[in-house]
Amino acid sequence: MKMFIQTGTRGISTYQFKMNMAVTLTNTHHSTLCIPSLLKQSQLLGGFNVSSSFRSLSSSSARSKPVVSALEIGGVTIDKDDVVKDDPTNNVPDSIYTKLGLQLHKRDKHPLGILKNAIHSYFDTNYSGKFVKFDDLCPIVSAKENFDDVLVPADHVSRSYNDTYYIDAQTVLRCHTSAHQAELLRNGHTHFLVTGDVYRRDSIDSTHYPVFHQMEGVRVFSPDEWEASSKDGTTYAAEDLKKCLEGLARHLFGAVEMRWVDTYFPFTEPSFELEIFFQEKWLEVLGCGVTEQEILKRSGNVDKVAWAFGLGLERLAMVLFEIPDIRLFWTSDERFTSQFSKGQLGVKFKPFSKFPPCYKDMSFWISDSFTENNLCEIVRAVAGDLAEEVQLIDNFTNKKGMTSHCYRIAYRSMERSLTDEEINQLQFNVREEVESKLKVVLR
Numbered sequence: 001m002k003m004f005i006q007t008g009t010r011g012i013s014t015y016q017f018k019m020n021m022a023v024t025l026t027n028t029h030h031s032t033l034c035i036p037s038l039l040k041q042s043q044l045l046g047g048f049n050v051s052s053s054f055r056s057l058s059s060s061s062a063r064s065k066p067v068v069s070a071l072e073i074g075g076v077t078i079d080k081d082d083v084v085k086d087d088p089t090n091n092v093p094d095s096i097y098t099k100l101g102l103q104l105h106k107r108d109k110h111p112l113g114i115l116k117n118a119i120h121s122y123f124d125t126n127y128s129g130k131f132v133k134f135d136d137l138c139p140i141v142s143a144k145e146n147f148d149d150v151l152v153p154a155d156h157v158s159r160s161y162n163d164t165y166y167i168d169a170q171t172v173l174r175c176h177t178s179a180h181q182a183e184l185l186r187n188g189h190t191h192f193l194v195t196g197d198v199y200r201r202d203s204i205d206s207t208h209y210p211v212f213h214q215m216e217g218v219r220v221f222s223p224d225e226w227e228a229s230s231k232d233g234t235t236y237a238a239e240d241l242k243k244c245l246e247g248l249a250r251h252l253f254g255a256v257e258m259r260w261v262d263t264y265f266p267f268t269e270p271s272f273e274l275e276i277f278f279q280e281k282w283l284e285v286l287g288c289g290v291t292e293q294e295i296l297k298r299s300g301n302v303d304k305v306a307w308a309f310g311l312g313l314e315r316l317a318m319v320l321f322e323i324p325d326i327r328l329f330w331t332s333d334e335r336f337t338s339q340f341s342k343g344q345l346g347v348k349f350k351p352f353s354k355f356p357p358c359y360k361d362m363s364f365w366i367s368d369s370f371t372e373n374n375l376c377e378i379v380r381a382v383a384g385d386l387a388e389e390v391q392l393i394d395n396f397t398n399k400k401g402m403t404s405h406c407y408r409i410a411y412r413s414m415e416r417s418l419t420d421e422e423i424n425q426l427q428f429n430v431r432e433e434v435e436s437k438l439k440v441v442l443r
């Protein structure tokens, strides 16, 4: 059973406990991580130079496999063998290594790059360029940066090997851009935006992909800023945060209805989610809150107050550009890429044609160690982006206490029709891998 509803900032965050979510109404609206074990961090973050150097050596095509087996990050070469290791403390598959360094958010004509630029311009306009932007910080971070530095509890589910990609016991592929908060604060930054690729082991469907993109924003206040008002620091920061983010939502979505929902994050108190009413539904747009004092204290910002937010770029881009499937962001098919241009936010994507899905079912007796994320990893390893959805369609326990699961796998290409032969082969390979790697008994 999942304790947390994990749809990332593409839905409800891993970092939230779905508990007692009370809706607070605003008055303005109706309801309204680098490889520490390999490299010195300073080398990799390159002194936080905005135009620094996490440059991809991999193929320019997001779809094809890179021909190189090394990436250059901050002038340091990282070999594939440093990231994908045959070791029990490593769970990074080849398919994830191939995504490192692609940095879709840095492509000006890609929906994610267009969205990032639109958010940057909102901050530039409203804060006269005060927000420093980082968009090539290395996604390989220490577990300390990813979790401890932002106060994620020691027993939090997001730390598990089932949820996070570990390079070794101390090193992970960041699972959120919050991993950079503490270090940037320590370095004296008071206004910053961090955009980057983040990595999570997850289920397979049209809105979930093991690599997606987030943007983190942080603003620090000194006592003189709130002392002039009659408010305490936390109230002052929370009000400023809400005003800033409501403005951002309007900048992106136009005159929409919004509401604030109280929630929980380990790094903020109070914590909120912003939702907008869009196409007849309430849509979660981002998570945010007033930064925990402990984070500020540890980073040398005693007596200060700060706010922070994190948003998922795919989630917003899928709505703004009407992109129906998250895999499309990774395609290099011109029928997708040619539809977007620099600076054009919200051009509606026209599906070039919809190829039929093919469904295959698979039943097995599970063992205690079985997890759906492990199954999905195998399906992705075999079928890559041809896997559209993996869905549990039947689940029962017999009198002997044995539990059976039946999963339905939808195979579909975004680009072409698949042959029966091809799909049968994929399903055959998935079954073989599942049987040999997951300690389950196929039925």
Ligand code: DAH
Residues within 6 Å of the ligand: 008, 009, 013, 014, 015, 175, 176, 177, 178, 216, 217, 265, 267, 268, 287, 288, 289, 308, 309, 310, 311
């Ligand atoms: N790190 C959160 C996530 O990945 C998003 C987030 C929520 C970031 C609240 C923040 C914040 O900075 O204050 O789901």
